[in-house]
Every structure is written in C-alpha cells, then in structure tokens.
Amino acid sequence: MGAERKSLVEFVRYARSCYDTCRQARPRVLDVVIGNTGGDMDSVVSALGYSYLSYLAGGDGAAAVVLPVLSFARADLALRRDVERSLHAVGLRPADLIFADELAADDDAGAAGDQYRVRLVDHNAADNALVQAALAQQRAAVVAVVDHHADAGLYAAAAPRVVRACGSCSSLVLQHFAAAFASRYHARTGLAGHDGGDPQARLRRRELQFLVSALAVDTDCLQHRVEAADRDVYTTLVAPVLDAAAFAAVGTAATAAKLDIAGLSVYDLLRKDYKEYETASGARVGISSVACSLARLQQQQQQGADAVAGAVADWSHRRNLQLCVVMTSFVDKTPAGDVFRREIALAPPGFLPARALSCLKRELGLEAGPTVDADFAKATGLAVFEQHAVGKSRKAVAPLVVGLLQ
The missing domain is CATH 3.10.310.20 (DHHA2 domain)
Structure with missing residues (x-):
C-alpha cells in the first residue's frame, strides 16, 4: 500500500475495492468492523474510524485492512440524514461504502461458507443477523470489542476488549488509536482554521470533523452525557487541532440534520x-x-x-x-x-x-x-x-x- 498513508476517503474506497475483489473468491475470510443495528452516527463514525485508524496504526493485530460495514441496508441511509450529511461533507459517497444487506446477500451467494473475524463497535453483544448466524455456525469469531453500553460479559478473548461508560463510543475508538490519530492530525499545521490554502490541510480538517462528529452530537458539544473518556479525547486529541467554535459547528450542523424529519412517515x-x-x-x-x-x-x-x-x-x-x-x-x-x-x-x-x-x-x-x-x-x-x-x-x-x- 506504499509508505504514504491514504486519506480517509482514499482508504474507504480502497477497502471497498478489496471487498469487491474478494467477492470472486470462495470461501472468503473477511475482517470486518460493524456497529450496532441502530446504525446511528456513533455506530457509523466508530466503524469507519476504527477501520481507518487501525490502518494508520499498521493494522489492529489481526489484519492490515479491516473492512468497515455500515450496520443497515443501503436503502436506509436516506433515513439517517445526519449520517448522510456527514459522509457527504467528508467526501464519501454511498458507492464507496459496504452495507450490511449486501454483506448478507453475498454470504447467501457463497452458500454460507464465508468466515468472519469481527470487531464490534458501539455494542458488545452481536446483534447483526449474519454475524449472529455465523457465530452460531462457528464460522465467525469476535476478535475485538469497543463499546460503551452495559457489559454483556461476552467474547472474553477479544483484544482489544474495551467496554466503558462514555457519551460516545467514538471517544473510546479515538482513545484506543490515539497515537495513530495524533500522527495524522497533530503533526500537521493548519487544522485550527489557518490552512493557508493548503488542500491537504483542508482534507485533514474535513476528516477530523467527521471523526469527532459523533462525540459532538452525542454529548451536545460536551454539555450532557459526558464521561471521563469524552473529556480526555477532547482535551488531548481534539482541542489542540480544532477550536471550540469549529467543534460546536460540527455538532450543530449534524444535530440539525438529525432532527430534520420532514417527509418521513x-x-x-x-x-x-x-x-x-x-x-x-x-x-x-x-x-x-x-x-x-x-x-x-x-x-x-x-x-x-x-x-x-x-x-x-x-x-x-x-x-x-x-x-x-x-x-x-x-x-x-x-x-x-x-x-x-x-x-x-x-x-x-x-x-x-x-x-x-x-x-x-x-x-x-x-x-x-x-x-x-x-x-x-x-x-x-x-x-x-x-x-x-x-x-x-x-x-x-x-x-x-x-x-x-x-
């Protein structure tokens, strides 16, 4: 993949191409990360963030590329206007992404012979039907868990296995990959709003805004439901490169999109x-x-x-x-x-x-x-x-x- 690290958008598109390529091989062994079936902003950002930051870190110990799977059907993205807006803002299109329904359809096409190494984010008990079935059939293993819900006590061998209270699961993801996050965003200039016209700085700023969007939404910009991990991530990782006004703007825009239910039944x-x-x-x-x-x-x-x-x-x-x-x-x-x-x-x-x-x-x-x-x-x-x-x-x-x- 070369010494130069890919941008978030480049990496997600690369992961999509890897998935398309391996569709032709049967049986497949897939390394995936998936959020809970609610499929809110936190699950999406946590899954994409885990996938990208683990790549920046050189892999998560089991795979160099972990495929990010959005935990709902492709057709249902339009219901999640905050997610849709945030993906668009960072430069990601629906065609760049892997959705749960196509993963299930491909599994059926392979006569349920595929195997999975699964990372769970924003939940700690598998709730996706395909993952549940594959676990029951002993063709899947949960190898990592990063979550902030009540601990169900499952998957003791998972590494990492981080289950801790916080306002946004994405905080735990960023915290776990803090070194990789800092290597891409802290070592560069221009992220605080003075990019000097540098397109790469603007690109990294958009990535940063996406990666912190769930934290901004879920904690009302650190006003409610804030735990130690959220404060730590904001203080040590976010604040040095994104000022308070910019962070608040991310939360305001995403929340407005989330509350827009016009036309929905x-x-x-x-x-x-x-x-x-x-x-x-x-x-x-x-x-x-x-x-x-x-x-x-x-x-x-x-x-x-x-x-x-x-x-x-x-x-x-x-x-x-x-x-x-x-x-x-x-x-x-x-x-x-x-x-x-x-x-x-x-x-x-x-x-x-x-x-x-x-x-x-x-x-x-x-x-x-x-x-x-x-x-x-x-x-x-x-x-x-x-x-x-x-x-x-x-x-x-x-x-x-x-x-x-x-």
Whole structure:
C-alpha cells in the first residue's frame, strides 16, 4: 500500500475495492468492523474510524485492512440524514461504502461458507443477523470489542476488549488509536482554521470533523452525557487541532440534520433508529428512538393518531415483537426557556406485568405529564408516559426493560 498513508476517503474506497475483489473468491475470510443495528452516527463514525485508524496504526493485530460495514441496508441511509450529511461533507459517497444487506446477500451467494473475524463497535453483544448466524455456525469469531453500553460479559478473548461508560463510543475508538490519530492530525499545521490554502490541510480538517462528529452530537458539544473518556479525547486529541467554535459547528450542523424529519412517515421513524432485544424466555422487544415528541409524530401523518397506531402495529408485526417501545426525545420551548424532555409509549399497553410496569415507572420517573395527550393515548391504544429521568436514554432503558421481563 506504499509508505504514504491514504486519506480517509482514499482508504474507504480502497477497502471497498478489496471487498469487491474478494467477492470472486470462495470461501472468503473477511475482517470486518460493524456497529450496532441502530446504525446511528456513533455506530457509523466508530466503524469507519476504527477501520481507518487501525490502518494508520499498521493494522489492529489481526489484519492490515479491516473492512468497515455500515450496520443497515443501503436503502436506509436516506433515513439517517445526519449520517448522510456527514459522509457527504467528508467526501464519501454511498458507492464507496459496504452495507450490511449486501454483506448478507453475498454470504447467501457463497452458500454460507464465508468466515468472519469481527470487531464490534458501539455494542458488545452481536446483534447483526449474519454475524449472529455465523457465530452460531462457528464460522465467525469476535476478535475485538469497543463499546460503551452495559457489559454483556461476552467474547472474553477479544483484544482489544474495551467496554466503558462514555457519551460516545467514538471517544473510546479515538482513545484506543490515539497515537495513530495524533500522527495524522497533530503533526500537521493548519487544522485550527489557518490552512493557508493548503488542500491537504483542508482534507485533514474535513476528516477530523467527521471523526469527532459523533462525540459532538452525542454529548451536545460536551454539555450532557459526558464521561471521563469524552473529556480526555477532547482535551488531548481534539482541542489542540480544532477550536471550540469549529467543534460546536460540527455538532450543530449534524444535530440539525438529525432532527430534520420532514417527509418521513411514522413507519420510517420507527425503523430509522431501532434496536431489538430478546429475553431469556424468547420474548422479542423492539425499541425505536425518535427525535421528536409524540405530538409531532402524530402531525407527521394527516390521518393523525390512527396512522401512528397503524404504523406501530405494522412495525410490531413485521418484526414479530411482543413489546414495541417508542422513546421520544425533544426540546420543549417554554416561556421559562428550553426544556429537554423524553416520552415513552408501550404497545401493547398490557404486556408488562403490573409489578414490572411499577418498577419501570419508578426507575424512569414515568407519569402522565404536560407533554402527554390523554386523547392521543386513548386513540392510539398505547400506554403513554412522560419520562422525568431524562438522563436515561435507550442505552439505560433497554437492559432495564429486558431485565424486568426475564
């Protein structure tokens, strides 16, 4: 690959070409890195960041080139407007990327004979159907884990195996490859905004903005959900080469794109940022994170509450869910100022046993409140609550719900 290190875009395109070349060989042994099936900005940046930075580091110990796989179908990229915008800003096109659905289709074409060495980022228990099947068939191994969710205690032999609390998983990726990051960005001039017209400096600046975009979005530019790893990465890796105003601009632009849901149906929003879980008894629980209030969700459809109820029912049927959870998050503009709020809707409303629902209410501070429309709840048939424990996102709610159903 030569002594000169490739740019992020050049490397991702090279990885894509490597994947296309090995499509002709059967059986294949593929080194891949993949985020969780929710496929949000953090999963995408963490996967691409792990792949690129491991290349800059000379490999991750098992492979010189780890193929970055986006953990959703190619057609679903358009639902993730923040991801789409950030990829475009750094110079990456959909054609440059490898998506989970084509990896699965190629696996089928190879009569399930391919083998995989898998790196998990932004999750520590494999949730991609192909990876799960390959692990069960003993033709895959998880060789690395970098994640910030509750530790499931799996893949003890993985190296690295980093599972630690932080606002953005991408912080742990950047921290793990800190030396490689610094070698490309800290040793160069012009990144703080004075590039002197140097096209290479501008290129590295765009890469840097992409690599820190998930950190900026997930922590509201270090205002919320910030842990030690996030602060360390910002202080030691980001701040020396990207000033606070530029960092904030990255977060503002990506967040605006994330909140742009114009033209998306309720059904689209339910599947846009979605994760699925299975309890020990086999119950399937799906949790959709939606970046708007239930009231706005209703306004997305001219048919109102009926359309919301229909979309939830259709999605639950398609995914064969016993419990569908919709978690909303939004900023409520009040005379006293902006207030961050969360809501939770459960379908069907009677699935959780009374004791489990009581515990959930206590842990999350669930109650009818100013954001909850009783008529909406009645019309949709959903159990609807305001969540006063606004610091608890799906990352905290999912293990709680699954645990209550064990």
